[in-house]
Amino acid sequence: xxxxxxxxxxxxxxxxxxxxxxxxxxxxxxxxxxxxxxxxxxxxxxxxxxxxxxxxxxxxxxxxxxxxxxxxxxxxxxxxxxxxxxxxxxxxxxxxxxxxxxxxxxxxxxxxxxxxxxxxxxxxxxxxxxxxxxxxxxxxxxxxxxxxxxxxxxxxxxxxxxxxxxxxxxxxxxxxxxxxxxxxxxxxxxxxxxxxxxxxxxxxxxxxxxxxxxxxxxxxxxxxxxxxxxxx
Amino acid sequence: xxxxxxxxxxxxxxxxxxxxxxxxxxxxxxxxxxxxxxxxxxxxxxxxxxxxxxxxxxxxxxxxxxxxxxxxxxxxxxxxxxxxxxxxxxxxxxxxxxxxxxxxxxxxxxxxxxxxxxxxxxxxxxxxxxxxxxxxxxxxxxxxxxxxxxxxxxxxxxxxxxxxxxxxxxxxxxxxxxxxxxxxxxxxxxxxxxxxxxxxxxxxxxxxxxxxxxxxxxxxxxxxxxxxxxxx
DNA sequence: GACTCCCCAAATGTATACATGAAGGCGAGT
DNA sequence: ACTCGCCTTCATGTATACATTTGGGGAGTC
Numbered sequence: 001x002x003x004x005x006x007x008x009x010x011x012x013x014x015x016x017x018x019x020x021x022x023x024x025x026x027x028x029x030x031x032x033x034x035x036x037x038x039x040x041x042x043x044x045x046x047x048x049x050x051x052x053x054x055x056x057x058x059x060x061x062x063x064x065x066x067x068x069x070x071x072x073x074x075x076x077x078x079x080x081x082x083x084x085x086x087x088x089x090x091x092x093x094x095x096x097x098x099x100x101x102x103x104x105x106x107x108x109x110x111x112x113x114x115x116x117x118x119x120x121x122x123x124x125x126x127x128x129x130x131x132x133x134x135x136x137x138x139x140x141x142x143x144x145x146x147x148x149x150x151x152x153x154x155x156x157x158x159x160x161x162x163x164x165x166x167x168x169x170x171x172x173x174x175x176x177x178x179x180x181x182x183x184x185x186x187x188x189x190x191x192x193x194x195x196x197x198x199x200x201x202x203x204x205x206x207x208x209x210x211x212x213x214x215x216x217x218x219x220x221x222x223x224x225x226x227x228x229x230x231x232x
Numbered sequence: 233x234x235x236x237x238x239x240x241x242x243x244x245x246x247x248x249x250x251x252x253x254x255x256x257x258x259x260x261x262x263x264x265x266x267x268x269x270x271x272x273x274x275x276x277x278x279x280x281x282x283x284x285x286x287x288x289x290x291x292x293x294x295x296x297x298x299x300x301x302x303x304x305x306x307x308x309x310x311x312x313x314x315x316x317x318x319x320x321x322x323x324x325x326x327x328x329x330x331x332x333x334x335x336x337x338x339x340x341x342x343x344x345x346x347x348x349x350x351x352x353x354x355x356x357x358x359x360x361x362x363x364x365x366x367x368x369x370x371x372x373x374x375x376x377x378x379x380x381x382x383x384x385x386x387x388x389x390x391x392x393x394x395x396x397x398x399x400x401x402x403x404x405x406x407x408x409x410x411x412x413x414x415x416x417x418x419x420x421x422x423x424x425x426x427x428x429x430x431x432x433x434x435x436x437x438x439x440x441x442x443x444x445x446x447x448x449x450x451x452x453x454x455x456x457x458x459x460x461x462x463x464x
Numbered sequence: 465g466a467c468t469c470c471c472c473a474a475a476t477g478t479a480t481a482c483a484t485g486a487a488g489g490c491g492a493g494t
Numbered sequence: 495a496c497t498c499g500c501c502t503t504c505a506t507g508t509a510t511a512c513a514t515t516t517g518g519g520g521a522g523t524c
Contacts, residue, residue: 005507006292031476041509046476050279054286056385060235063476065514078325085317093310104420148310150393153288154386161382237477263506273479278506295485295506 013038015046017163018057018068025070033180041116055160059106073218076164080211083158089205090155092144095196103145105109107188110138111217114181122174131177138184141202142191163214176213180206239271239279245270246280250289250300251394257302259374261290287392303346305450306394313441315390319371320436322378322387323419327428335377342370346413363409370416374423374435395446408445412438 004012014034017023035045041077053060059067089093113134117127143152183206190199246266249255267277287291291299331339345366347361375384390396415438422431 003294007507008294030382032474042476043510044509046279047282050282051286054283054383063239065476075380075382078378079382081321081325082380082383082386085321089313091316123422146310147312148307150307150311150390151314152290154314154389157348157386164339179400218280239477264504274506275480297506341481 006044010038010040010044011032011048011051012038015052015055015057015160018052020159021154021162023068025068026156027068029063029066031225055157057160063215071162074217076161076218077211077215078205079158079161080214083155083164084204084207084211086155086158087143087207088200090143090148090151091191091203093148093151094142094145094194095191095194095199097145097147098194099191103141104192106141107138107191109182110134110141111181111188113182118174118178118181132153142187145191163218173213179211183209238276240284241271242270243274243280243283246277247284247289249391249401250284251392253394255300257300259299259300261298288389289392294440303394305447308393308450309443309447311396312388312439312446313392314356315387316436316439317445318383318387318390319375319439320432321424322375322380322383323435324333324428324432325380326377327423327426327431330426331377331379331423335373336424339370339371339423342366343375343413343416346416350413351444352408353355355358355409374419382455395450403447415441 022027031042031045031048033048033051035042038045049058049060049066052058053066057069059069079203116132117123117134123131138151139155143155146152183202187199187202187206190196190202240300261281263274263277263281266281267274270277276317281290281292281298284290285298289301291301318438326428346363349363349366355363356400371387375387376383415434419431419438422428
């Protein structure tokens with residue numbers, strides 16, 4: 001990891017805090033309080049707040065400061081739908097342009113690495129990070145291969161929603177992970193054979209499905225959390 | 233227009249300068265020089281540079297400052313394709329949810345205003361701003377009606393590319409404008425009748441077509457600009 | 465007792481001083 | 495004369511002092 005400035009470091013820390021739900025929705029964030037908490041001056045904190053505002057994680061009003069933006073299931077689903085459309089598009093462009101040998105090799109490696117990690121019939125907890133990294137690599141390689149940096153930028157935006165990050169997945173169902181990795185197989189095949197339309201459709205479904213899984217997961221969790229109160 | 237801070241004002245000015253091509257691609261932007269030029273201190277300038285970096289207009293390297301990002305025809309086309317996908321999605325969601333009476337009324341108004349402006353068989357120069365505003369209203373209303381703020385955010389991003397703004401259009405061909413407004417008619421109809429799939433397809437084509445027109449326009453201009461040099 | 469107006473406190477906006485790092489030129493040594 | 499390394503210079507990164515605005519609380523009046 002290359003050296004980074006305090007502004008960048010604070011931005012990353014604060015983004016992580018917000019994405020992890022450390023703050024309550026709507027909670028106001030004070031520059032001075034954050035600066036003291038992080039052990040820096042207001043300057044890097046202001047940079048970070050400004051950045052997260054543009055990324056869409058914070059609300060802002062002139063002379064009134066920043067607040068944590070509220071996100072509902074609806075927003076998460078919309079983010080996944082947007083991501084599905086964008087990554088589908090990137091996938092099609094990549095297939096149309098044709099990949100470099102290097103990029104093709106990376107994708108092939110991702111697919112075979114995934115096969116290994118899943119070969120035992122389950123995903124071992126110690127392999128979770130490896131699988132996650134493989135998944136990120138797969139998607140980022142395709143975005144890069146699309147040749148359109150703006151698509152990568154837009155997709156990055158769609159990750160900036162609590163629960164919607166590509167690093168957060170539903171891991172408790174081997175069947176779902178297996179099916180997801182099966183999608184990777186077919187996407188790779190479609191790209192390699194320049195079946196651009198098929199590649200687009202597969203990627204759209206791949207991402208959309210992940211969104212649906214996450215949605216059900218969140219709703220189930222919310223139901224459980226509410227039950228004790230509903231009994232009274 | 234509500235009062236805004238210097239940071240916001242400088243950001244808007246600088247964004248406009250970059251979008252209008254005031255700086256050469258790759259040109260470096262110095263904080264101090266900009267601050268003097270704009271008559272403010274480095275603080276608002278730094279805010280602005282940070283903002284435009286995240287919006288994707290500037291490149292940045294730690295301890296090395298900011299530079300104007302280069303955009304090619306390829307980027308512009310990709311931006312339009314992304315916008316087509318996103319606005320198509322928003323249009324479908326809006327049609328599925330159903331619009332409020334107010335939003336429906338706004339769209340209807342946009343359509344009939346456009347009819348008036350084009351009724352003479354051409355678009356008069358003094359009506360150009362009115363038409364442009366109508367067009368912006370139409371698209372923004374649909375984005376709002378989609379109920380997904382993230383879509384509006386993402387679409388805004390796609391405007392942050394030189395030549396790709398929704399405020400820049402190719403105005404010299406009445407036929408094209410007329411066809412574009414005809415799309416609005418049909419999109420309105422599809423939304424009003426909750427024909428969500430049709431609404432999505434129409435909007436996708438509507439935006440994609442605008443991108444194609446712009447692409448040809450840019451290429452034609454580039455050809456003309458190069459000719460004198462090619463003769464030598 | 466409630467309402468209004470004014471003043472103060474606190475938070476954000478802006479400027480500037482200071483710190484750090486990077487790049488290029490100049491001088492010394494070979 | 496050429497190369498290596500240091501040193502100067504300048505631009506960015508960070509902290510802090512100062513300015514402005516907002517909102518609330520207290521005092522005074524009806």
